[in-house]
Amino acid sequence: MSITQAIHGGVMATPLQFGGDLLGLAILFLVLAVIAAVAGASGIAGLSMSIAKWxxxxxxxxxxxxFVL
Structure with missing residues (x-):
């Protein structure tokens, strides 16, 4: 049993946690945009770059x- 798990009434519960994988997804969409741009799909490339930017x-x-809070 890890530190973040607790047992309540005989049922092991794990708290909900945010994955924090935004940067990994941004890199994925950036690579998708570059591949789409090379393939000539400008619509998909633009949309992927928009998603990566956000x-x-x-x-x-x-x-x-x-860091502030």
């Missing part, structure tokens, strides 16, 4: 909030 912005904002 994921990086959210990552940075959450990082700043975490």
């Amino acid at each position: 994921l990086v912005i959210i990552f940075v904002v959450l990082g700043i909030v975490t």
